Amino acid sequence: MTHEPASLFAALAAATEDRIVFDLTGIEDRYETLRRELPGVVVRFAMKACPVDEVLTCLARKGAGVDGASPRELEQALRAGVPVARMHYGNTVKSDRDIADAHRLGIRDFATDSLEDVAAIAVHAPGARVFCRLATSGEGALWGLSNKFGCSPSDAVRVLESARDKGLTPSGLSVHVGSQQMTADAWHSAVESLADVLAALGRRGMSLDHVNLGGGLPALGYLDRYGTPLDPPMDKIFAVIREGMRYLREVHGDHLEFVMEPGRHLVADHGAIRAHVARLSERRRPNGERQHWLYLSCGKFNGLYEMDAVQYRLVFPTHHDAECVPAVMAGPTCDSDDAYLPDYGLVQVPKGLASGDPVWVLSSGAYAISYMTQGFNGFDPLPYTWTSAPGRTSGARE
Numbered sequence: 001m002t003h004e005p006a007s008l009f010a011a012l013a014a015a016t017e018d019r020i021v022f023d024l025t026g027i028e029d030r031y032e033t034l035r036r037e038l039p040g041v042v043v044r045f046a047m048k049a050c051p052v053d054e055v056l057t058c059l060a061r062k063g064a065g066v067d068g069a070s071p072r073e074l075e076q077a078l079r080a081g082v083p084v085a086r087m088h089y090g091n092t093v094k095s096d097r098d099i100a101d102a103h104r105l106g107i108r109d110f111a112t113d114s115l116e117d118v119a120a121i122a123v124h125a126p127g128a129r130v131f132c133r134l135a136t137s138g139e140g141a142l143w144g145l146s147n148k149f150g151c152s153p154s155d156a157v158r159v160l161e162s163a164r165d166k167g168l169t170p171s172g173l174s175v176h177v178g179s180q181q182m183t184a185d186a187w188h189s190a191v192e193s194l195a196d197v198l199a200a201l202g203r204r205g206m207s208l209d210h211v212n213l214g215g216g217l218p219a220l221g222y223l224d225r226y227g228t229p230l231d232p233p234m235d236k237i238f239a240v241i242r243e244g245m246r247y248l249r250e251v252h253g254d255h256l257e258f259v260m261e262p263g264r265h266l267v268a269d270h271g272a273i274r275a276h277v278a279r280l281s282e283r284r285r286p287n288g289e290r291q292h293w294l295y296l297s298c299g300k301f302n303g304l305y306e307m308d309a310v311q312y313r314l315v316f317p318t319h320h321d322a323e324c325v326p327a328v329m330a331g332p333t334c335d336s337d338d339a340y341l342p343d344y345g346l347v348q349v350p351k352g353l354a355s356g357d358p359v360w361v362l363s364s365g366a367y368a369i370s371y372m373t374q375g376f377n378g379f380d381p382l383p384y385t386w387t388s389a390p391g392r393t394s395g396a397r398e
Helices: 006-014 024-037 053-062 071-079 096-105 115-124 153-165 185-203 234-252 264-270
Strands: 019-023 042-046 065-068 087-089 109-112 129-133 141-143 169-174 179-181 210-212 257-260 271-284 290-296 324-330 347-350 358-361 384-387 395-397
Touching: 006 019, 006 271, 006 384, 019 024, 019 264, 024 042, 024 053, 024 264, 024 384, 042 053, 053 065, 053 071, 065 071, 071 087, 071 096, 096 115, 109 115, 115 153, 129 153, 153 169, 153 185, 169 185, 185 234, 264 271, 290 347
Parallel strands: 019 384, 042 065, 042 257, 065 087, 087 109, 109 129, 129 169, 169 210, 210 257, 290 324
Antiparallel strands: 019 271, 141 179, 271 290, 271 358, 324 347, 384 395
């Protein structure tokens, strides 16, 4: 379980209207911890997790780059001060126009996983560097990401050979073990797959210069759908990654550089939503059971899109030590998907909650902005504010 800094709680307490608050100092500290745990790894922030200018700027100042998935993301990162040399186009799905637009921006590193994509990169980004994404099982992750992206080891060899033949530079391999990966074994399996492909490429006279270990590093403050802390084994995860890097360098050469694309790991626990109670009500289910429902001012369509997979920790700042009742949590829209499933674990909420009472939704800094609708059912997207250590700037963005 994470411990939120006083500055984040102070910003939540000061907010009189609903909004997301980001703690930039906390994000920077998480970045520094990652660099200490994985020395020598190049960090490129997966900005889809939090496409907020102030977050991009603070990470860029610490030395981070960006993993972008579209020309628009890459343009935003450039405006926020991320040097183009620290960016790559990490999406294997891209049109001819997307490739050409990114190339015009100065992007020279492109992810790929198909012969068709390689052919398009050769035409629209001649001379570019490409790294091929290997498929993984996604086992052990809350979101496996095992279907849409990545190719087999044998196809990876064909893809990189084709890139070489078309005048591109075959520069690396990448993996993604699944978002919110909860096991260290996933990285162990990924390293084995990477080693096999590197060996096969070596037999064909191809020596790559980097390995991208992707995203997947978990947030620390989530609960599972039944309300139990997820508690990822971070020490073991970092140890397995370090050992995997040592092994790949020993077998395939000290020249190998390593890249990672953390997203939620950097920002989730350092963002929180100030919401309010719409209603706490009790009603009878079709089976006759009576059940409390807590309706919040935000839900799946304005800040809590990932509520199907995780429970967020809630703080009720005006109801400390109050008598609690178990309740299903739901958002405000007229959509039945905008709720935790009532047969999963229930949220303990103060029995005396009234409409308008503030609620703080913790560890909600990842994907809250990204997945927000532009006003489904007339409920506005949440604005955001940011805070940092004393002496640093704070501000707001509507």
